[in-house]
Each structure stands twice: as C-alpha cells, then as structure tokens.
Amino acid sequence: MTKDTATFPQPDSWWPHRVSYGETDAMRIVYYGNYLHWFEQARSHFVRERGMGYAEIEARGVLLPVREAHCRYLASAAYEEEVLVRTGVGKWGRASLTFDYEVYNTSRDRQLMTRGYTQHACLSPQGKLVPVPDWLKTLCRQNPIL
Amino acid sequence: MTKDTATFPQPDSWWPHRVSYGETDAMRIVYYGNYLHWFEQARSHFVRERGMGYAEIEARGVLLPVREAHCRYLASAAYEEEVLVRTGVGKWGRASLTFDYEVYNTSRDRQLMTRGYTQHACLSPQGKLVPVPDWLKTLCRQNPIL
Amino acid sequence: MTKDTATFPQPDSWWPHRVSYGETDAMRIVYYGNYLHWFEQARSHFVRERGMGYAEIEARGVLLPVREAHCRYLASAAYEEEVLVRTGVGKWGRASLTFDYEVYNTSRDRQLMTRGYTQHACLSPQGKLVPVPDWLKTLCRQNPIL
Amino acid sequence: MTKDTATFPQPDSWWPHRVSYGETDAMRIVYYGNYLHWFEQARSHFVRERGMGYAEIEARGVLLPVREAHCRYLASAAYEEEVLVRTGVGKWGRASLTFDYEVYNTSRDRQLMTRGYTQHACLSPQGKLVPVPDWLKTLCRQNPIL
Numbered sequence: 001m002t003k004d005t006a007t008f009p010q011p012d013s014w015w016p017h018r019v020s021y022g023e024t025d026a027m028r029i030v031y032y033g034n035y036l037h038w039f040e041q042a043r044s045h046f047v048r049e050r051g052m053g054y055a056e057i058e059a060r061g062v063l064l065p066v067r068e069a070h071c072r073y074l075a076s077a078a079y080e081e082e083v084l085v086r087t088g089v090g091k092w093g094r095a096s097l098t099f100d101y102e103v104y105n106t107s108r109d110r111q112l113m114t115r116g117y118t119q120h121a122c123l124s125p126q127g128k129l130v131p132v133p134d135w136l137k138t139l140c141r142q143n144p145i146l
Numbered sequence: 147m148t149k150d151t152a153t154f155p156q157p158d159s160w161w162p163h164r165v166s167y168g169e170t171d172a173m174r175i176v177y178y179g180n181y182l183h184w185f186e187q188a189r190s191h192f193v194r195e196r197g198m199g200y201a202e203i204e205a206r207g208v209l210l211p212v213r214e215a216h217c218r219y220l221a222s223a224a225y226e227e228e229v230l231v232r233t234g235v236g237k238w239g240r241a242s243l244t245f246d247y248e249v250y251n252t253s254r255d256r257q258l259m260t261r262g263y264t265q266h267a268c269l270s271p272q273g274k275l276v277p278v279p280d281w282l283k284t285l286c287r288q289n290p291i292l
Numbered sequence: 293m294t295k296d297t298a299t300f301p302q303p304d305s306w307w308p309h310r311v312s313y314g315e316t317d318a319m320r321i322v323y324y325g326n327y328l329h330w331f332e333q334a335r336s337h338f339v340r341e342r343g344m345g346y347a348e349i350e351a352r353g354v355l356l357p358v359r360e361a362h363c364r365y366l367a368s369a370a371y372e373e374e375v376l377v378r379t380g381v382g383k384w385g386r387a388s389l390t391f392d393y394e395v396y397n398t399s400r401d402r403q404l405m406t407r408g409y410t411q412h413a414c415l416s417p418q419g420k421l422v423p424v425p426d427w428l429k430t431l432c433r434q435n436p437i438l
Numbered sequence: 439m440t441k442d443t444a445t446f447p448q449p450d451s452w453w454p455h456r457v458s459y460g461e462t463d464a465m466r467i468v469y470y471g472n473y474l475h476w477f478e479q480a481r482s483h484f485v486r487e488r489g490m491g492y493a494e495i496e497a498r499g500v501l502l503p504v505r506e507a508h509c510r511y512l513a514s515a516a517y518e519e520e521v522l523v524r525t526g527v528g529k530w531g532r533a534s535l536t537f538d539y540e541v542y543n544t545s546r547d548r549q550l551m552t553r554g555y556t557q558h559a560c561l562s563p564q565g566k567l568v569p570v571p572d573w574l575k576t577l578c579r580q581n582p583i584l
Contacts (some may be wrong), residue, residue: 164333166329166333166336167332167346169333183314186313189313190313190372200371200372201371223345226345226347
C-alpha cells in the first residue's frame with residue numbers, strides 16, 4: 001500500500017468492511033449517504049488502534065462533534081464487495097481537527113472509490129470550544145499499537 | 147378504507163410516506179429492515195394525532211421500549227411509490243401494549259404489502275415494569291383530534 | 293420566509309420532515325450521516341413539485357449520480373422536532389448540476405441547522421457524460437406547480 | 439460457547455460486530471430496527487463461511503427474499519460494545535428456509551441480547567416458488583470451511 005502514502009496524512013489506519021445488502025440502493029451500488037457512516041466507523045477504528053476508544057475520549061471530557069463533512073465519489077461498490085477505509089488526521093486546528101478518508105474497493109483491484117474528510121470541533125462537556133488536548137494529539141500521532 | 151376495518155384494531159391512524167432512494171436496496175425495492183423504522187414513525191404519528199407526542203409520554207415517566215417486533219412481507223414497493231402505514235393498538239397487557247401495523251402501496255392500487263406488530267413493555271424511568279397508566283389507555287382509545 | 297431568499301438560489305422548494313427516533317444517535321440528536329438522506333428526499337421533492345418524478349427523469353435517459361456531497365453542521369435537532377429542508381439548483385455545469393440545501397429547525401424558532409450541496413454528473417444510460425438537457429433546465433427553473 | 443449449543447440449530451456461524459454511533463439512538467442503545475440489518479450480515483456470513491457468497495447463490499438462480507422476520511429484545515448494547523451474531527438454519531420447508539439468530543454482547547459478559555428468525559421463500563429468477571435445491575441444503579449443513 002505504498003503508492004498513496006505520499007499524499008495521505010501519516011500515520012494512517014485501514015478499516016475493512018464488506019458491503020451489505022442494506023447498504024445498497026436501487027442503482028445496485030452503495031447508497032451515497034452510507035459513506036459518512038463508514039467514515040465514522042473508520043475514525044473510531046483509527047483511535048482504537050492507538051489504544052483508546054472514542055467513548056473513553058468522551059469520558060475524559062472531550063467531545064468531537066462533526067462540524068463539516070465532505071465526500072467526493074469516484075467509483076462505487078456492489079453488494080458483497082470488500083472495501084478498505086483509510087483514515088488519518090489531515091489538519092490540526094487550535095480547537096478542531098480534521099480526519100481525511102479514502103475508500104478503496106479491494107474486490108476491484110483496490111480501485112479508489114471515494115475521498116472525504118470530516119472536521120470536528122473540540123468541545124468541553126459544557127459545549128465550550130477548548131484547545132485540542134496534548135494527549136489526544138500524541139495519541140493520533142502514534143503508530144497503531146493494537 | 148372501510149374494507150379492512152373489521153379485522154384491524156380501532157381506532158386507527160394512517161401515516162403516509164414516499165419511498166426514498168436510500169430506503170431501496172439492490173433488489174430495487176424497500177429493504178426489509180426499513181419497515182421497523184416506518185412502524186416507529188407510524189406509532190409516533192398514532193399518538194401525536196391524539197394530541198400527545200411520544201417525547202411527552204416519556205416526559206410523564208412512561209418508557210415504552212420494544213420487546214418484540216414482527217413483520218410479514220407480502221409485497222414490496224419501489225422508489226418513489228407512496229405507501230400508507232396503518233396503526234392501532236392490538237392488545238393491552240397489564241404492563242405492556244402491542245401496536246399492530248399494515249402497510250399499503252397506494253401507487254399499486256392500495257395493495258397490502260406488510261403486516262406486523264411491535265410489543266412494548268411499560269417501564270418507569272428506573273426501568274421497572276409498571277401498569278399501563280389509564281391516561282395512556284384513554285389517549286389511545288380516542289379518535290384522532292388533530 | 294423572505295429573509296434568506298437573497299442568498300439562496302431561486303426558485304426553491306421546502307420539504308417538511310419530523311425527526312424520527314431511528315434518526316437520532318447516542319448524542320440524542322440527528323446522526324450526521326442522515327442529512328444526506330434528507331437532501332436526497334428534498335431534491336426529489338424539488339423536481340416532483342415541478343411536475344416530474346426523479347424516476348421519470350431516469351426513464352427519459354438521464355442519470356444524475358452524486359459526484360460530491362458537502363455538509364456544514366451549525367445546530368442540530370432532537371427527536372420529534374420538525375425540520376424544513378430547502379432546495380434549489382445552485383449551479384449548472386455543461387454536464388452537471390449542483391443542488392444547494394439549507395435545513396431549518398421549525399421547532400426551535402426556525403433555526404438554521406445545516407447548509408450543504410450535492411453535485412451531480414449528467415450521464416446517459418450507458419454511463420457517458422452528456423450535456424444537461426434543456427427540458428431539465430426548464431423544469432428546474434419553473435416555480436412549483438403542485 | 440458450548441452452553442447454548444443444545445437449543446440452537448447446528449452447524450452455526452458467529453459474526454462479530456462493533457456497535458457504531460450511527461446505530462445507536464436517543465436511548466443511547468442500538469436502535470431496534472438495526473438488528474434486521476445485523477441478521478442480514480450474519481446470514482451472509484453463514485453461507486460465505488461455507489464457501490459461497492449470497493451473490494453467487496443468486497447467480498445460480500436462487501432468490502431468497504425475506505417473507506417473515508421476528509425479533510425478541512432481551513437486553514441491548516451501547517456504542518462501541520462488541521456483539522456476536524449467531525446464525526443457523528432452524529427449519530427447512532419444501533420451498534423455504536428459516537434462519538435463526540441470537541445476538542450476544544461480548545462487552546457485557548456475553549449477555550444474550552436478542553433472539554430472532556427470518557423466513558425466506560425460495561424463488562426462481564422469474565419469481566416462482568421452487569423447491570430448495572440440494573446443493574443449498576448441502577452447503578448449509580457443512581461446517582465452516584473458511
């Protein structure tokens with residue numbers, strides 16, 4: 001998987017998934033709205049691979065609601081095909097961070113299907129913007145430990 | 147809509163819906179799991195038509211989690227077709243109630259598509275089984291007021 | 293609804309919806325991925341209000357797959373709240389068009405919740421890019437007739 | 439996993455899944471309609487573990503649309519918890535088959551969360567009821583080979 005590394009934020013994680021029937025639509029391909037659900041599962045996988053669940057991040061008092069989501073559709077996937085969702089942190093703001101995503105169809109020669117990102121605000125439990133804590137930056141800059 | 151009244155619990159409500167693209171699957175018809183979502187919206191419509199939102203029922207201290215769900219698929223619906231979901235209370239238990247549903251495809255001569263039911267426990271906010279309160283029975287036995 | 297007209301493409305349509313339980317998540321608000329599903333229903337409503345279903349557009353040999361989707365989250369909505377999704381055509385390309393969206397929470401003083409857009413390629417049934425047909429432009433430039 | 443074997447159809451398969459945010463609802467647990475989506479993924483996993491994808495079954499001219507679905511909710515699961523969906527063929531009809539399911543919460547001491555079944559008609563590509571082919575019975579009676 002070397003070829004894309006240059007342009008994708010490092011470190012990254014890869015979340016594997018198989019397209020279910022319920023995720024397809026009458027075009028016989030994955031419904032466009034389901035990619036945001038995949039992105040959510042992939043970024044959750046990203047932090048979990050580094051040793052901390054999203055639920056624990058919240059328990060430590062850091063909420064990361066999505067402020068912006070973007071998706072560019074290049075190719076699709078059909079029922080039962082296997083996909084890989086790649087995730088990395090593309091940008092750090094003072095009180096925000098942005099996850100980047102790429103989706104590959106491994107059943108079709110690892111064709112790039114989708115690119116996207118989600119920008120997250122960093123909030124206290126009271127809903128105030130707060131600086132991204134150092135432990136979260138450190139976590140996301142580690143290589144996977146699991 | 148007289149013809150089905152004999153066999154369906156009265157009073158009833160009818161929730162109209164148009165099939166979206168995202169609700170279809172690669173068979174080009176509504177995905178079987180989406181009916182439970184429709185049932186939820188239809189029973190919410192049933193109580194709302196009688197003057198009380200589901201959220202207010204919860205605010206009054208009555209939780210109605212689903213204990214059992216059943217669905218019998220007879221025919222389906224395609225993208226953009228219009229359906230009607232009929233709802234009534236089929237059975238009252240001491241600490242439970244059962245909603246019955248029928249789904250009709252009004253784009254296909256009002257064909258009966260689906261029958262189903264959901265059984266709900268009646269719980270206190272502390273999660274204890276409690277008798278169904280009289281005001282809830284009275285509410286559900288009214289004709290629609292909205 | 294005059295106040296936003298200046299900045300939103302005209303003509304527009306407004307699609308009403310009530311938030312269901314299944315659309316909320318553990319934050320007790322609408323899950324971020326569901327907005328793309330609402331956008332789909334709203335643009336389908338936009339063309340239907342002008343006299344043509346999306347299915348008929350496809351039957352006439354014009355496919356409009358989503359090439360890009362964007363969503364900016366400003367506020368959210370809780371269970372049973374009522375929302376309005378506003379839709380208009382923001383941009384015409386030679387072989388593409390872009391729908392713009394705004395989502396308002398009418399249960400919270402018509403608060404603006406979300407802005408977004410979806411860009412669609414204009415394809416022949418064989419999957420070739422084709423110029424947007426004039427009848428489609430004419431349709432989208434009409435005021436609602438239904 | 440010996441303890442439940444006696445009462446559950448053999449052979450069985452176990453499909454692992456982690457609860458995503460999008461699958462939860464405002465009760466902070468898995469939305470009741472999502473179980474049917476899990477059942478679909480679990481029965482697809484069941485046949486795949488025996489060497490044949492669902493798509494190939496269809497390609498061989500056997501369609502298995504759901505005729506009935508049932509779900510009994512005993513306990514739930516929260517965000518990020520891990521579940522196992524167990525699947526086996528509970529009943530063979532002449533032109534139908536029934537999959538049985540159990541869902542366990544492995545994050546809560548393998549608590550039994552849900553029981554359910556889906557009954558499937560066996561149809562030709564022309565939509566006619568046909569006897570269940572022998573190769574399909576043989577497939578489902580094998581132990582997993584993958």
